[in-house]
Amino acid sequence: xxxxxxxxxxxxxxxxxxxxxxxxxxxxxxxxxxxxxxxxxxxxxxxxxxxxxxxxxxxxxxxxxxxxxxxxxxxxxxxxxxxxxxxxxxxxxxxxxxxxxxxxxxxxxxxxxxxxxxxxxxxxxxxxxxxxxxxxxxxxxxxxxxxxxxxxxxxxxxxxxxxxxxxxxxxxxxxxxxxxxxxxxxxxxxxxxxxxxxxxxxxxxxxxxxxxxxxxxxxxxxxxxxxxxxxxxxxxxxxxxxxxxxxxxxxxxxxxxxxxxxxxxxxxxxxxxxxxxxxxxxxxxxxxxxxxxxxxxxxxxxxxxxxxxxxxxxxxxxxxxxxxxxxxxxxxxxxxxxxxxxxxxxxxxxxxxxxxxxxxxxxxxxxxxxxxxxxxxxxxxxxxxxxxxxxxxxxxxxxxxx
Amino acid sequence: xxxxxxxxxxxxxxxxxxxxxxxxxxxxxxxxxxxxxxxxxxxxxxxxxxxxxxxxxxxxxxxxxxxxxxxxxxxxxxxxxxxxxxxxxxxxxxxxxxxxxxxxxxxxxxxxxxxxxxxxxxxxxxxxxxxxxxxxxxxxxxxxxxxxxxxxxxxxxxxxxxxxxxxxxxxxxxxxxxxxxxxxxxxxxxxxxxxxxxxxxxxxxxxxxxxxxxxxxxxxxxxxxxxxxxxxxxxxxxxxxxxxxxxxxxxxxxxxxxxxxxxxxx
Numbered sequence: 001x002x003x004x005x006x007x008x009x010x011x012x013x014x015x016x017x018x019x020x021x022x023x024x025x026x027x028x029x030x031x032x033x034x035x036x037x038x039x040x041x042x043x044x045x046x047x048x049x050x051x052x053x054x055x056x057x058x059x060x061x062x063x064x065x066x067x068x069x070x071x072x073x074x075x076x077x078x079x080x081x082x083x084x085x086x087x088x089x090x091x092x093x094x095x096x097x098x099x100x101x102x103x104x105x106x107x108x109x110x111x112x113x114x115x116x117x118x119x120x121x122x123x124x125x126x127x128x129x130x131x132x133x134x135x136x137x138x139x140x141x142x143x144x145x146x147x148x149x150x151x152x153x154x155x156x157x158x159x160x161x162x163x164x165x166x167x168x169x170x171x172x173x174x175x176x177x178x179x180x181x182x183x184x185x186x187x188x189x190x191x192x193x194x195x196x197x198x199x200x201x202x203x204x205x206x207x208x209x210x211x212x213x214x215x216x217x218x219x220x221x222x223x224x225x226x227x228x229x230x231x232x233x234x235x236x237x238x239x240x241x242x243x244x245x246x247x248x249x250x251x252x253x254x255x256x257x258x259x260x261x262x263x264x265x266x267x268x269x270x271x272x273x274x275x276x277x278x279x280x281x282x283x284x285x286x287x288x289x290x291x292x293x294x295x296x297x298x299x300x301x302x303x304x305x306x307x308x309x310x311x312x313x314x315x316x317x318x319x320x321x322x323x324x325x326x327x328x329x330x331x332x333x334x335x336x337x338x339x340x341x342x343x344x345x346x347x348x349x350x351x352x353x354x355x356x357x358x359x360x361x362x363x364x365x366x367x368x369x370x371x372x373x374x375x376x377x378x379x380x381x382x383x384x385x386x387x388x389x390x391x392x393x394x395x396x397x398x399x400x401x402x
Numbered sequence: 403x404x405x406x407x408x409x410x411x412x413x414x415x416x417x418x419x420x421x422x423x424x425x426x427x428x429x430x431x432x433x434x435x436x437x438x439x440x441x442x443x444x445x446x447x448x449x450x451x452x453x454x455x456x457x458x459x460x461x462x463x464x465x466x467x468x469x470x471x472x473x474x475x476x477x478x479x480x481x482x483x484x485x486x487x488x489x490x491x492x493x494x495x496x497x498x499x500x501x502x503x504x505x506x507x508x509x510x511x512x513x514x515x516x517x518x519x520x521x522x523x524x525x526x527x528x529x530x531x532x533x534x535x536x537x538x539x540x541x542x543x544x545x546x547x548x549x550x551x552x553x554x555x556x557x558x559x560x561x562x563x564x565x566x567x568x569x570x571x572x573x574x575x576x577x578x579x580x581x582x583x584x585x586x587x588x589x590x591x592x593x594x595x596x597x598x599x600x601x602x603x604x605x606x607x608x609x610x611x612x613x614x615x616x617x618x619x620x621x622x623x624x625x626x627x628x629x630x631x632x633x634x635x636x637x638x639x640x641x642x643x644x645x646x647x648x649x650x651x652x653x654x655x656x657x658x659x660x661x662x663x664x665x666x667x668x
Binding site: 002005006010013017303304308309311312313314315316317396397400 | 457459460480483484485487488490492494498500502503507512515517521522
């Protein structure tokens with residue numbers, strides 16, 4: 001016990017005494033560890049950003065979508081569809097679900113009535129597809145029972161009304177022959193330049209106040225039911241949902257899709273390997289510098305090694321001591337590198353650099369930090385082997401007289 | 403039973419031209435616990451080799467060395483190292499303090515290899531030892547800021563810090579002026595006698611050697627007892643030779659050939 005502690009204390013003393021030498025030798029190691037850790041963290045953010053972008057379009061992993069089309073006039077009434085969806089959700093105890101219906105609805109703007117792209121949804125969709133609201137709020141469950149429809153719109157919609165924000169609690173007339181006044185309660189961020197006006201409304205409210213002409217009947221799309229389920233049940237549930245919904249809707253074609261394997265894991269893997277490769281080479285170069293300086297240092301310390309042998313230091317202890325100097329040094333350098341990486345990742349808006357805000361910013365990759373630290377320590381041990389062997393070969397009597 | 407016992411010890415090395423050089427020849431020596439023994443001799447006569455063998459830094463080519471009755475040939479390398487650290491304290495001519503370490507760190511250094519309590523309390527023990535050699539107020543001073551005498555005091559404190567049974571001093575006053583050398587030797591004697599450690603001193607200095615209870619002369623690798631307290635001294639260079647030189651019982655008769663230095667009066 002005291003042997004190991006003693007060797008570590010000795011190693012630390014050596015490093016303390018030769019701060020400048022150690023500092024110079026370890027800059028490379030620290031930078032390499034910082035690079036490995038920071039790039040891994042950056043890759044995780046890039047991956048997360050990419051994943052979130054995909055999730056905004058197709059939903060979180062795993063989202064199943066149930067599409068249904070009436071095949072003939074004799075098909076079951078569309079109202080049956082909602083009942084079929086509700087039964088399926090209850091039967092399989094699905095927590096996150098939303099109808100999602102893309103349609104067009106007329107709105108009365110200052111320059112006249114215009115048909116605008118509208119998504120009729122349920123409140124859960126905000127979580128399922130990472131829909132954020134930069135001003136105002138998203139739909140609440142209670143909104144479905146409100147006397148007037150509420151809208152969440154994009155900035156282009158607001159601009160078409162001649163407004164910049166929701167300060168004046170704006171409203172807009174929805175519909176053509178019998179319009180209803182809808183309140184705008186939220187604004188989503190602009191996703192790209194030149195967006196056209198778009199609005200989202202609760203599905204139940206839309207069908208209560210306005211049914212777009214020509215959207216029912218054979219071949220016309222009905223709302224998609226999206227459900228967010230655990231990956232392990234997705235396959236089985238997909239089959240069951242298709243079978244169950246089709247069974248209660250005679251004359252309807254029902255198909256279920258999912259968004260599994262959207263491709264970002266490949267990006268994640270490739271980028272990680274590039275990061276590790278670059279970091280590994282940097283670490284190797286740092287290690288070579290360390291070997292060089294450690295060898296020179298050991299030659300300067302031959303007399304000291306002889307004196308220590310006269311104190312009763314075994315050759316094993318001398319070997320371990322010199323090896324530990326290298327290991328302790330690289331360990332410290334690794335820690336410095338990680339601190340450096342944390343400072344960079346926390347202070348540089350990496351997520352913004354990668355094109356857009358990240359909703360769920362990934363935590364600092366502790367695993368990457370540990371891998372970097374382990375690599376640095378390993379390089380330290382390898383770099384320490386050569387000088388440690390040289391130190392052990394020193395003849396005690398010659399060393400004392402050196 | 404003697405603490406150290408050399409019997410007919412020879413140490414030879416092979417030279418680059420393949421000749422065998424005998425550094426020590428048939429050396430027989432016993433040192434008891436608490437004894438003070440001095441060995442005088444010219445440079446190159448094998449004094450340091452003798453000290454290295456006694457301190458387990460080197461091993462005899464022939465003959466036997468018993469440490470507390472145990473032949474050291476029977477000890478493993480690890481055990482020899484362990485006993486060297488535990489039983490011997492070295493004082494070198496050039497002090498050999500560790501550079502860049504304070505006096506306290508230098509004295510604590512041997513305790514890095516000590517077991518248990520001594521290891522964990524090394525700084526306190528080292529501070530006590532420095533206090534005993536009169537350097538209690540210089541604990542954090544670097545060796546280069548200390549005088550030669552003070553540096554040798556630090557070296558003495560370091561040699562004694564593990565409570566060795568034998569102190570091996572190789573020209574302990576060689577780098578000091580006469581007065582400082584006497585002070586250092588007085589200190590070494592005093593601490594050795596208090597701790598009960600045997601003291602083997604190798605020196606050129608007759609005054610230093612005279613402090614010992616028993617005296618030996620090493621010439622051409624042959625160790626012979628001398629009495630520095632008694633007979634008048636004859637000199638070869640700076641080393642005394644005595645008309646009444648007495649061989650140790652059982653010691654081999656040294657073969658000193660025609661190349662032996664002529665004895666001349668100073």
